[in-house]
Amino acid sequence: MRIGPYRFDDPVFLAPMAGITDKPFRMLCRTLGAGHAISEMVGSRPELRDSAKSRSRIDHRGERGPVHVQIAGSDPDQMADAARYNVDLGADLIDINMGCPAKKVCSKLAGSSLLRDEALVAAILERVAHAVSVPVTLKTRTGWDADCRNIVSVGRIAESVGIAAITLHGRTRNDFYHGSAEHDSLRRLRDAVSLPLVANGDIRSAGEARAVLAQTGADAVMIGRAARSRPWLPGRIAAVLAGRDDPGEPEPIRKRDILRRLVAAQHAFYGEERGVRMARKHIGWQLEAFAPGAEERRIILKAAHAREQLALLDEFFERRIQLSQAA
Ligand SMILES: Cc1cc2nc3c(=O)[nH]c(=O)nc-3n(C[C@H](O)[C@H](O)[C@H](O)COP(=O)(O)O)c2cc1C
Numbered sequence: 001m002r003i004g005p006y007r008f009d010d011p012v013f014l015a016p017m018a019g020i021t022d023k024p025f026r027m028l029c030r031t032l033g034a035g036h037a038i039s040e041m042v043g044s045r046p047e048l049r050d051s052a053k054s055r056s057r058i059d060h061r062g063e064r065g066p067v068h069v070q071i072a073g074s075d076p077d078q079m080a081d082a083a084r085y086n087v088d089l090g091a092d093l094i095d096i097n098m099g100c101p102a103k104k105v106c107s108k109l110a111g112s113s114l115l116r117d118e119a120l121v122a123a124i125l126e127r128v129a130h131a132v133s134v135p136v137t138l139k140t141r142t143g144w145d146a147d148c149r150n151i152v153s154v155g156r157i158a159e160s161v162g163i164a165a166i167t168l169h170g171r172t173r174n175d176f177y178h179g180s181a182e183h184d185s186l187r188r189l190r191d192a193v194s195l196p197l198v199a200n201g202d203i204r205s206a207g208e209a210r211a212v213l214a215q216t217g218a219d220a221v222m223i224g225r226a227a228r229s230r231p232w233l234p235g236r237i238a239a240v241l242a243g244r245d246d247p248g249e250p251e252p253i254r255k256r257d258i259l260r261r262l263v264a265a266q267h268a269f270y271g272e273e274r275g276v277r278m279a280r281k282h283i284g285w286q287l288e289a290f291a292p293g294a295e296e297r298r299i300i301l302k303a304a305h306a307r308e309q310l311a312l313l314d315e316f317f318e319r320r321i322q323l324s325q326a327a
Helices: 023-031 052-057 076-088 111-116 118-131 151-161 184-192 206-216 233-241 252-270 272-290 294-302 306-326
Strands: 012-014 068-072 093-098 136-141 165-169 197-200 220-223
Touching (some): 012 023, 023 252, 076 118, 093 118, 184 197, 197 206, 206 220, 272 294, 272 306
Parallel strands (some): 136 165, 197 220
């Protein structure tokens, strides 16, 4: 698959997820074989650029390219400005968020609420695509609600103003994350536009990825929530789709090493206090597979210092590894 000058040999992308797919997590997933990763959304309002959150989101030093930065907002000029700003900071690709269902984002008429106003969609896409010399992609949902599934119309607008690729999450905004993602809309979009398309929503295995690609004619798949607890999953799916050996689920020792590496990277990236806090949710998700007891979990999640957090993780895994070896 290609987007502009960039070729993606493994068409399995890590989804942008605010608060989850930060630089340490993206770098980990890429190392484990994900074909590409898009940054968490950054707001387009210039007054927010200096917050600690924005500063960490725009830091791409050392990240394997192409660096793909997602921007969110509703003012076409502000979005164009945000695109230029992020390209100046090193973005190789810009992604426009028209998929976020969060009330905080939609109440400011951004994210997926933009889908209700096609004239505004056109203005944003056109202004951003013309503001920068790098490829601009769009990530969106199928529409606002069941009565307004206008993805084909939005796709045609995107193609006509020079958008380079579309990622489609097969739900409307009003679906939030309820029910199952549908992929028929992607098939309709595939038949209507010739842009590279990325299928997203509820893809959790190589079998599902293969079925969605076959059903929709999409060029790539994007994995979100399923990678939260299994950062190796996009790489595993990529290996199977490419006909390489399925690396399978990592052994507990390898899982420990992967989680340790992420946690240490978060300590280094955010500094001790924030790093320990950011690492907690990843620890929670990745330990779920080991069914930790409530007290065991509480003790690990309570760790307040970097060394303590890592030491508790080591102890946890030591117990699990001994159990699995004894079994
Ligand atoms: C906690 C969370 C944060 C998300 N943040 C973003 C975001 O910043 N930008 C975006 O386009 N989508 C965001 N999404 C949506 C995902 O990229 C993806 O479209 C959605 O989760 C469906 O894919 P999945 O079923 O594989 O998870 C977020 C989803 C979750 C669960």
